[in-house]
Amino acid sequence: MCVYVTNRGKGGRSSLPSSPLRPESTMAFCGYKFSLCLLLISCWGLVQLLLMGMLFYCETPAFLEDLPLTGPYENVGQYMNDVHHGFGTNALNCLIAACLYIITLGVSGWQFYLNQKTTYQV
Amino acid sequence: MGSIFRSEEMTLCQLFLSSEAAYNCVSELGEIGLVQFRDLNPDVNAFQRKFVHEVRRCDEMERKLRYLETEMKKDNVPILDNGENPEAPQPREMIDLEATFEKLENEMKEVNSNAETLKKNSLELMELKHVLLTTQLFFDEHEVQSTMNIEQRDSEPGTSITQNLLPAEEGKGPVQLGFVAGVTLRERMPMFERMLWRVCRGNVFVRRADIQQPLEDPITGEEVFKTVFIIFFQGEQLKTKVKKICEGCRATMYPCPEAGAERKEMAQGVKGRLDDLSTVLSQTTDHRRRVLAAAAKHLRTWFIKVRKIKAIYHTLNMLNLDVTNKCLIAECWIPTSDLGVIRDALRKGTERSGSSVEPILNRMQTQLKPPTFHRTNKFTSGFQNLIDAYGVATYREVNPALYTTTTFPFLFAVMFGDAGHGVLMLAFAAWMVIREKALIAAKMSGEIWNIFFGGRYIILLMSCFSIYTGIIYNDVFSKSFNIFGSAWHINSNATVENLEHWEELTLDPANREEYSGKPYPFGFDPMWQIAVNKIAFQNSYKMKISIIIGVIHMIFGVVVSLYNHTFFRNYISLVFEFIPQMIFLIGMFGWLCIMVFIKWIMYGAGPEFGEERSSFCAPSVLITFINMVLLKKEKEDPTTPCKVFMFEGQYILQLVLLVLCIICVPLMLFPKPLILKSLHNSKKRHHEQQAIAQNGELGGEATTSGHGEEEEEFEFSEVFIEQAIHTIEFVLGSVSHTASYLRLWALSLAHAQLSEVLWNMVMKIGLSQSSYTGSIMLYLIFAAWAALTISILVLMEGLSAFLHTLRLHWVEFQSKFYKGEGYAFTPLTFKHIVSGDEDDA
Numbered sequence: 005m006c007v008y009v010t011n012r013g014k015g016g017r018s019s020l021p022s023s024p025l026r027p028e029s030t031m032a033f034c035g036y037k038f039s040l041c042l043l044l045i046s047c048w049g050l051v052q053l054l055l056m057g058m059l060f061y062c063e064t065p066a067f068l069e070d071l072p073l074t075g076p077y078e079n080v081g082q083y084m085n086d087v088h089h090g091f092g093t094n095a096l097n098c099l100i101a102a103c104l105y106i107i108t109l110g111v112s113g114w115q116f117y118l119n120q121k122t123t124y125q126v
Numbered sequence: 127m128g129s130i131f132r133s134e135e136m137t138l139c140q141l142f143l144s145s146e147a148a149y150n151c152v153s154e155l156g157e158i159g160l161v162q163f164r165d166l167n168p169d170v171n172a173f174q175r176k177f178v179h180e181v182r183r184c185d186e187m188e189r190k191l192r193y194l195e196t197e198m199k200k201d202n203v204p205i206l207d208n209g210e211n212p213e214a215p216q217p218r219e220m221i222d223l224e225a226t227f228e229k230l231e232n233e234m235k236e237v238n239s240n241a242e243t244l245k246k247n248s249l250e251l252m253e254l255k256h257v258l259l260t261t262q263l264f265f266d267e268h269e270v271q272s273t274m275n276i277e278q279r280d281s282e283p284g285t286s287i288t289q290n291l292l293p294a295e296e297g298k299g300p301v302q303l304g305f306v307a308g309v310t311l312r313e314r315m316p317m318f319e320r321m322l323w324r325v326c327r328g329n330v331f332v333r334r335a336d337i338q339q340p341l342e343d344p345i346t347g348e349e350v351f352k353t354v355f356i357i358f359f360q361g362e363q364l365k366t367k368v369k370k371i372c373e374g375c376r377a378t379m380y381p382c383p384e385a386g387a388e389r390k391e392m393a394q395g396v397k398g399r400l401d402d403l404s405t406v407l408s409q410t411t412d413h414r415r416r417v418l419a420a421a422a423k424h425l426r427t428w429f430i431k432v433r434k435i436k437a438i439y440h441t442l443n444m445l446n447l448d449v450t451n452k453c454l455i456a457e458c459w460i461p462t463s464d465l466g467v468i469r470d471a472l473r474k475g476t477e478r479s480g481s482s483v484e485p486i487l488n489r490m491q492t493q494l495k496p497p498t499f500h501r502t503n504k505f506t507s508g509f510q511n512l513i514d515a516y517g518v519a520t521y522r523e524v525n526p527a528l529y530t531t532t533t534f535p536f537l538f539a540v541m542f543g544d545a546g547h548g549v550l551m552l553a554f555a556a557w558m559v560i561r562e563k564a565l566i567a568a569k570m571s572g573e574i575w576n577i578f579f580g581g582r583y584i585i586l587l588m589s590c591f592s593i594y595t596g597i598i599y600n601d602v603f604s605k606s607f608n609i610f611g612s613a614w615h616i617n618s619n620a621t622v623e624n625l626e627h628w629e630e631l632t633l634d635p636a637n638r639e640e641y642s643g644k645p646y647p648f649g650f651d652p653m654w655q656i657a658v659n660k661i662a663f664q665n666s667y668k669m670k671i672s673i674i675i676g677v678i679h680m681i682f683g684v685v686v687s688l689y690n691h692t693f694f695r696n697y698i699s700l701v702f703e704f705i706p707q708m709i710f711l712i713g714m715f716g717w718l719c720i721m722v723f724i725k726w727i728m729y730g731a732g733p734e735f736g737e738e739r740s741s742f743c744a745p746s747v748l749i750t751f752i753n754m755v756l757l758k759k760e761k762e763d764p765t766t767p768c769k770v771f772m773f774e775g776q777y778i779l780q781l782v783l784l785v786l787c788i789i790c791v792p793l794m795l796f797p798k799p800l801i802l803k804s805l806h807n808s809k810k811r812h813h814e815q816q817a818i819a820q821n822g823e824l825g826g827e828a829t830t831s832g833h834g835e836e837e838e839e840f841e842f843s844e845v846f847i848e849q850a851i852h853t854i855e856f857v858l859g860s861v862s863h864t865a866s867y868l869r870l871w872a873l874s875l876a877h878a879q880l881s882e883v884l885w886n887m888v889m890k891i892g893l894s895q896s897s898y899t900g901s902i903m904l905y906l907i908f909a910a911w912a913a914l915t916i917s918i919l920v921l922m923e924g925l926s927a928f929l930h931t932l933r934l935h936w937v938e939f940q941s942k943f944y945k946g947e948g949y950a951f952t953p954l955t956f957k958h959i960v961s962g963d964e965d966d967a
Contacts, residue, residue, distance in 0.1 A: 048550075049908050066605050066655060070889075072896040080622055093900070094893055100901035101908060 034112070036119040042112035049105040057098035063091045070094070130506055130528045132693075133519055134461040136496035136951070137489050138164075141456040144476075144483035148445070148454045151475035151485055152438045152954070153214040158471050159955030160464045162497060164457040165444045175443040180217075183224065184436040190227040191429055194421055197234055203418045205425050209567065211960045212427050214434035223431065230421055237414045244410060245344035248403045250378070251396050252341060253309040253352065257380045258393045260335045260354040261307050265386065304365050305358045310377035312336060312351040318375045322357065326367055331358040356382075433959045441954050453483070457490075459497055459951065496521050499951035504562075506531065508584045516936045517946025524689050526940055533679065533939070534931055535587035540675065541873035541927040542588070544881055545596025546603035547920050551589035558582040588928075598649040599664075599874070603915070604881040606655035613642045614653040630658050635731040636741070643732060661875070668871040670722050670747075676867025676938070677715045680860070683942030684708055690943055702797045706790035707856060707942075713787040715864050717754075717780070721747045724772055743768035754780040794853040799846040806840040855941070863938040869930050877923050884914055 034042070060067060071090035077083040143151050155161045167175065175181075198205060215223065310318055315334060322330055333356050340349035355377070357368050372379050383389055445454040460468055465487070472485045498519050502510045510527040512534070519525055542548070558565065559582050570576075578585070600606040614633055617640045625631065633653075635641040645651070654660045684707050691700040729735065729744040737743070743766065750771075753760065759777060760770045771777060892900065892907030940946070 045909055045912050048912060049905075053904075053908065064608075066608070066652065067893075068656065069886075070893040072894040072900075074896070090896075093896060093898065096898060097893070097895065097901040097904050100898070101905040104901070104905045105908075 032115055032118040034115040034119070036116070039112050039115035039119055042108060043116050046105045046109035046112055050102055050109060053098045053102035053105060057095050057102060060091050060095035060098055063088070067091075067094070130500060130502065130510075130525055132522050132525060133498040133500050133948070134463065135522065136459050136499060137462045137465075138492045138494065138496065139458055139460055140486075140488040140490055141458055141472075142448075142486040142488075143445075143454045143456065144481050144485070145452060145454060147476045147479040147481040147483065147485060148442060149217055149438060150479040151472050152441050153434070154471040154475035154478075155468065156214070156434065156437060156441070156954045156956045158467060159953050159957055160460060160468060162459040162951055162953045163441050163444050164459070166446045166455070166457055167444060176447065177439045177442050180220070180439045181436060181443070183220065184432055184439065187220075187224060187227050187432045188429075188436070190231045191425065191432060194227075194230060194234065194418070194425060197238075198418050198422055198425070201415060201418055203415065203422050205422050207426055207569075210427070211956075212431055214438055214956075215431050217435075220435060223428065227428075230417070233417055234414070237410060237417065241407065241410050241414070242344050244403060244407045245342065248400065248407060249341060249344055251400045251403065253378065254380045255393065255396045255400065256337050256352075257307050257309060257354050257382060258389055258396065261356055261382050262386070262389060262393075263335070264333055264356055265389075303358050303360055305356055305382070306365070306368055306372065306379055307354070307356045307382040308372055308377045308379035309337070309352050309354055310375065312353045314375055314377070315353045315355070318355070318371070318377060321371055321375060322368065325371055326359065326364055329359065329364060330368060332356070333358075430956075430959055434956055437954065437956065437959065461499055461501075495948070497951040498948035500525055500527065502527075505583045508581050509534065511580070512584075512932065512935075513940075514950065516940065517944070518948045518950045520945045520948045522693065523945060523948070524686050524693075524943065526686070526935070526944060529682075529686075530935060531587070534584070534935060535591040537675070537679075537870065537934055538588045538927050538931045539591035539595040540672070540870045541930060542592045542877060542924065543595040543599045543874045544601045544603070544877060544919070545593045546601075547881075547915070547924075548589050548592030548596050550916065550920055551585060551592065551924065555582055555586035555589050559586055588924075599878070600650040600652055600655070601878055601881070604878065604885045606650065606652035608652040610647050612651050612653045613644055613646050614651060615640060615642065636733070638732065641732075643734075661879075664878075665871070665875070668874055669868060672867050672870035673715075673864060674719045674722065675870060676864055677711070677719050679867070679934075679939055680863060680942060681708070681711055681716065683939045684711060687943030698798055698801050702793060702801075703852075706793040710787045710790045710794075710857065711860055713783040713790075715860065717783055718747065718751050718864075721750060721772070728772060737767045738769060742766075745770065745772060754784060757781070757784070791853065791857055794856065795850060799842065799849050802845055803840065803842050859941060863941075866938055867934065869934070873923075873927055873930060877919070877927075880923065881919055884911065884919065888914060 032039075056067075068087075071087060071094065073083075073086055073090060077086070172178070195205070319332055319334075322332060335354050337352045337354060340351050342348070343350050359365060359368055369379070383392060442454070445456045448455050469487060472487065476483070476485060498521055500510055500519075506527060509530045510525075513519070513525070513527045513530060539548075558579055562582070565579060570579075596602060616631070617633065617637065620631055633640040650664070654663060657663070684704065687707075688700065688704050691697070691704055725744055725747055729739050729741060731741040735741075745768075762770055888907060888911045892904035892911075894900075895903050
């Protein structure tokens, strides 16, 4: 595959590959494609887990089957306690996972930016 | 009138071009890309055509350019692409181009051969350097030993290594050991040693040392490992033998002086020469890079120019030379609405060539079938490609691509039906569409990417429709949204004692406490997502709407055939094909759909419907339909208040419909061939009468009528068989195609279930953690769930639904009206040359 350099309005930027002495290329531990995948999954994970966290907090019945409920219960009170506890735990778990995805977003975004500078991709 | 509804009207034109203007006119016509030239010399060999020399010269130039391109790729010289579109140069400029390319090619070849020689020399010098080094080591070692021996034996210092260690025997002269040093590949060394041992019967002594650094082979450019060897032997015969073996095993020998001082001198000389050589070599590579970089700026422009010249000469080869040899005659197909544009292009070409003779464009009447030309833009071209893949439309037949723009995404969405996956697809499609210009300019290779990118508008529409059907099915990653408030409520039976014994709680829709009577305004009620009998309920709904959508689609197809019949003035088909087909389809399967609607409206659960119209009494539509065809009249069951039929007179009505449909079958089969036969006979009689009336007059009339006779050959048996096939295809096909639309139900069920399984088996694990460390688990599991969602549910299911939608269009819809027997319009155009496609004209 031959790489065609488009020269429209770029003002004659150097098109030599990065030399090994530039610090960015040694700090990039992900390739271009991997960092792009991570970036996209992090965006999606952030949005979806935030939404799910809020929905768990609002105790939507749609998520009733996703709760960590253990075994047969003696009475209704115990069951309801577990349900409320389950919703709360899951809400917090989703929000923590969302925060983890924010970190992943940052890292993969930084890696993607580093890789961007040394390739001619769009 | 040009539109996507029908293919364009085409005219066959005769074009008279003066010889000077021909080249420029064809160049201008190629730029606008609206003219398809007919080959007027089809039986002429490629080597006997008029412009074969020019084409050959163009091929030569292209070969040289490709050679330059490979050299540039080898050196990673970037080829400039500034998107400009150079015009085809004049014929006389071809010579300049040829000279430039010749010069460049020769320069490159010279530089390459020089570089090769230099590399060979440098390799030899390096090997010699290593030989000297290694032999130096051998002799040093020996001298250390021999100095030790010397002290012991008290002989003179500085003995040569080759001097006989044993005292000279009486009668025999002093025998000197000779040696030969050289270099060979490491892999060949064992074979070489064994050969020496066997041939010289063990009378030679070999010492070897590997060269640590790999050396570059000048021809292949690979790095190889080599070994230095030094062979000691005694006597002339052994010397010749050793030399021959070295040559045979392709080991290079180097002259190595015995004395240490000479060796040192030689080593220094070699070092000096090596330095000189490396300087010259680097200068050569620099020069080569400079030449390539200078050429790279123009390479793309040259390629485009040469390809354009070649295309023009190929076209000129198709033209005829007229009697006076002063002008060229061409026959071409052009869209009638573009006559003005073409005349302008011809005028421009004549002006550029400086000729005073205006080209003449004559319209011709012809019986030939014109090509099919659909004017498409970037949005419709995707859909048009889908239709053309099945078959190019017959000339001026209704173009199904127009309707496909809506029905295709809709049918896809009915099968895909998940708003979450739809959003993912929308993100991808929107990125492709918004960054369209940049992505086209990036010229990414990869067939799969090009397929996705070419269908970006299709994917965009499919995703939008999928979000809509996802909202209707109330399915977002297998979870439902409750936006308006569910119509179902838990009843008073839901006490703790009851629930301890029951597995499930049943909610009866007839009870207004449990079902409010006001259905969920838009889409499925969210309660169904957690209902155990969700699938049974959804099946009934999805199967019925699949049939309804299918019957509507097919009736629509038959209606489109009406447009075709009226346009081609095929009134026989209109009366004896369209009308029976419509009656059959509506009478049978339209009636099925109407029964579904009647049942939906008239029957229900709740106090508003009486006992007769309760959900218990709703008759099965399918059984009613089967009984209709089998003419079964079931007896009423007195124990229940239910009636067999939905309304009074249904039996009579169904009987009438059945009889009508049965009559339609012979109506489709017999009248048309018989009428065609009688028409043909009357025409023949008419022609015969005309020929008798104009007896003795030879000329145009007779020939045209004779010509007409040939075309109107009429085999009654063929026509009848064709009509029979057509009838059977339609009648049997109507049943099978209606059932085939059930795939809309099947695929949407499969998609929903896959989605649910993925959530329950993967995501639920992450959500069922009872501690806060479950967040790490959730973090990882989400990534796995996301990857599986994309790969299985979006890509695989999307591809599957796409394929089934395509089949529904190609077979079930298009078989009702589409002939698809045309050939595509392939004008002379330079667009693919400029965009850099590797199409060889």
